[in-house]
Amino acid sequence: MSLNSQTLTGSGQDWTTNGSSSSSSRRGPMENERMILKPSTPTRNPIPPENAITIAVSAQVLFNMEKEQQIYEQQGMEGYIQYQREHETEPFSPGPACSFVKALEAVNTQLRKLYPDSEELFDVVLMTDNDAEVGPRLNNTINHHQLFIERFCETGGNRPVADHTHLYLSSDPGKVREALAKGIAAAIMFTPEKMNEVSETQLRVAFDGDGVLFSDESERIFKKDGLEGFQEHEKTHEKDPMKHGPMKCFLEALGKLQNKLNVNGQRMDCPIRTYLVTARDDGSAGKRAMNTLSSWGLEIDEAHFLAGAPKGPKLEEIRPHIFFDDQKSHVDGAVEMGTVACHVPYGKANELSKKGVMGKETSAE
Structure with a gap:
C-alpha cells in the first residue's frame, strides 16, 4: 500500500414548543423548553423547517464561552446568570463553528439570487441550555458578528435536537451520542488553537x-x-x-x-x-x-x-x-x-x- 494521495475531481418534529414564556432557572423540564424567534439584522422571513436544511449548532461551538463555562462550574447557575447580565453588551468572540455558519449564509445568498421563491435553504438553529435571561447577550453577539440566525431553541437540557435536523454540532459528547442514536447526523466539534x-x-x-x-x-x-x-x-x-x-x-x-x-x-x-x-x-x-x-x-x-x-x-x-x-x-x-x-x-x-x-x-x- 503506497503512501501517496490521489485526487479525483468530478462531476417531524416542529421546532416550536408549548413551554411557558416566563423565565426561571427553577422551572420544570417542560416549562424550560421553548423556542425563541429572533429577528436578525436585517430582518428576514423565517425559513419553514419542513423545507429547510436544518443545522443545529450549540452556543458553545458557535461562540467562545470557555470563561463563562468556568464561572458556571465555580459559581453555579446563579453566578453564571449574574455574570452574563453584567456583560450583556460584550459580545462573545467567534467559536469554531462561526466560519461554517457564515459559509452557510453565503450559500443561501447565492440560492436566493437564483431561486428567489425557494425555501430550500440552510436554516441555522442555535441550541442552548441557558436560561432565557442570558438570551440578550447571545442576541447582541449574533448581531455583532452579522450572523443570520432567526431561531433559538432553549432545551433546558432535556431534548438535544428535533428529529428533522440534518446536522447537529456540539461540544457535549453525551448529547451528540443521543442525537446519533436517533438517526441524526451529529458530531463533537473541537477548536484549533489557531484556525486556518x-x-x-x-x-x-x-x-x-x-x-x-x-x-x-x-x-x-x-x-x-x-x-x-x-x-x-x-x-x-x-x-x-x-x-x-x-x-x-x-x-x-x-x-x-x-x-x-x-x-x-x-x-x-x-x-x-x-x-x-x-x-x-x-x-x-x-x-x-x-x-x-x-x-x-x-x-x-x-x-x-x-x-x-x-x-x-x-x-x-x-x-x-x-x-x-x-x-x-x-x-x-x-x-x-x-x-x-x-x-x-x-x-x-x-x-x-x-x-x-x-x-x-x-x-x-
Whole structure:
C-alpha cells in the first residue's frame, strides 16, 4: 500500500414548543423548553423547517464561552446568570463553528439570487441550555458578528435536537451520542488553537469514509483480520455498495443544493464543494468507496485516498470549514494543523469509549 494521495475531481418534529414564556432557572423540564424567534439584522422571513436544511449548532461551538463555562462550574447557575447580565453588551468572540455558519449564509445568498421563491435553504438553529435571561447577550453577539440566525431553541437540557435536523454540532459528547442514536447526523466539534483561514464565498465540507459516510463494516474487518484481510475483503466486494453511515444524509442535502447551484456546469465554481479524505488506498478499497457513492446517486467533488498517511497536511491544503472523522486521532491531527474538525462517535472505533459519556454532561451550553 503506497503512501501517496490521489485526487479525483468530478462531476417531524416542529421546532416550536408549548413551554411557558416566563423565565426561571427553577422551572420544570417542560416549562424550560421553548423556542425563541429572533429577528436578525436585517430582518428576514423565517425559513419553514419542513423545507429547510436544518443545522443545529450549540452556543458553545458557535461562540467562545470557555470563561463563562468556568464561572458556571465555580459559581453555579446563579453566578453564571449574574455574570452574563453584567456583560450583556460584550459580545462573545467567534467559536469554531462561526466560519461554517457564515459559509452557510453565503450559500443561501447565492440560492436566493437564483431561486428567489425557494425555501430550500440552510436554516441555522442555535441550541442552548441557558436560561432565557442570558438570551440578550447571545442576541447582541449574533448581531455583532452579522450572523443570520432567526431561531433559538432553549432545551433546558432535556431534548438535544428535533428529529428533522440534518446536522447537529456540539461540544457535549453525551448529547451528540443521543442525537446519533436517533438517526441524526451529529458530531463533537473541537477548536484549533489557531484556525486556518477559509473561503468566504465557497462552503467546503470534508468527510472521512468508513464510520462517517459509510458504515463501519469494513473497519470491523480491518480490526479483526488486519490489513491483508481488509484488502482481500474490499477486492472481493469491490462492486458491492457499503451500508450508509451517520453523515450520508448531510452529504445528500449538500448534493441537492449543489445540483441547484450548478446551473452553468461550472462545478469548480459552485458555492459548495465536498471532499472525501480517507485512509483507504486508491486500489480496490478506493474503488469500492466511489462505487458506493455512485450507487447512492451521490457525487463527491474531490476524493483523496491517503493510504494511511496523516490527514492533517491534506486538510491544511484543502482548508475546509469543517471536517468529520470517526477516529479521534485523525481529528486531533487535523486540529493541530488548524482545521476545525469534528469527531463522529460512531461504530467500532468508538465502542470502548462509549461508556462514561452517554450520561448528561454538566455544561452551561
